[in-house]
Amino acid sequence: MLIKRKREWEIPERDATPESAFLSRRSLAKAIAAGPILLAAGAVAGAGRAAADDAAPDPTAGLYPLKRNERYVLDRPLTGEVWATTYNNFYEFGSHKQIAKAAQKLPLRPWTVAFDGMVEQPRTVDVDTLIKAMPLEERLYRHRCVEAWAMAVPWGGFPMKALIDYAKPLASAKYVVMETFKNDAVAPGQKQFWYPWPYLDGLTIEEATHELAFIATGLYGKPMPRQNGAPLRLAVPWKYGFKHVKSIVRFTFTDKRPVSFWEKLQAGEYGFWANVNPDVAHPRWSQASERMLGSDERVPTKLYNGYAEQVASLYEGLKGEKLFM
């Protein structure tokens, strides 16, 4: 690595369980009582206000709330909406968690989605045409970030299998690569040339057509907030959160395993498979437990983030692979 500057993505171990002082209810109450951190409380309220004031109405708003698919149940309480929408990773808008206000600058329409690479016929569709063609539903999913925080949220959206069927990949395609928008006029993080923009990551076709793989277009019964990856983002709950590409503009089908944004930066720490496993530590911190957003409580992490019964069979026969990093 030629870059000599401090590498921001190499978060120190103390930050692997970060920000509880900023976002947990108890600490926030303490902070407000103490006075000086009122700025932090303002930042939380400000993010909500930004969403209300600056954002144009979403043309899909009338589709929500979606009917919940009761097959997907949680073993824990839902994370409060305020925590899931104000504590985010979206490096395009900053390499910290409080990007919600900055993300309101992202224009959501017109928004097109391209399908290319190894497909019968490459095409580009308007996102509203795509969303209307998909079988929409709500699912309750767990989400586990590689940084050892977690949440449990209601995503609205559609099974990724429906999108793959729509894209019509060739039988020879082995992977699908998802790519985020690139527009440094609204996303100042993309001016940071040492990151390999655009953000991208991929799945095997078997993973992408697994019933749990979901393209999320909404959250908490409403269209997806910009900070969470509007107008569409990936949700693959058995994998670490960095696989969950936000604000997707392109699905490319290929027979070559893609090298993701994070893998390009730090291949020794972020690999292709990135399945959750409490027994395989990140090189700089343990993955044995996780902090639920909005709480100081740590809970034990589960193999495949609790979805082992559904997904473990995808990885049989891949013994030589680093499945958990």
Ligand code: MTE
């Ligand atoms: N997608 C893009 N384009 N840019 C990002 O920085 N961060 C990832 C993922 N998708 C990221 C992204 C990481 S590390 C996580 S944990 C999740 O988004 C966070 O999603 P959330 O903010 O909705 O909780």
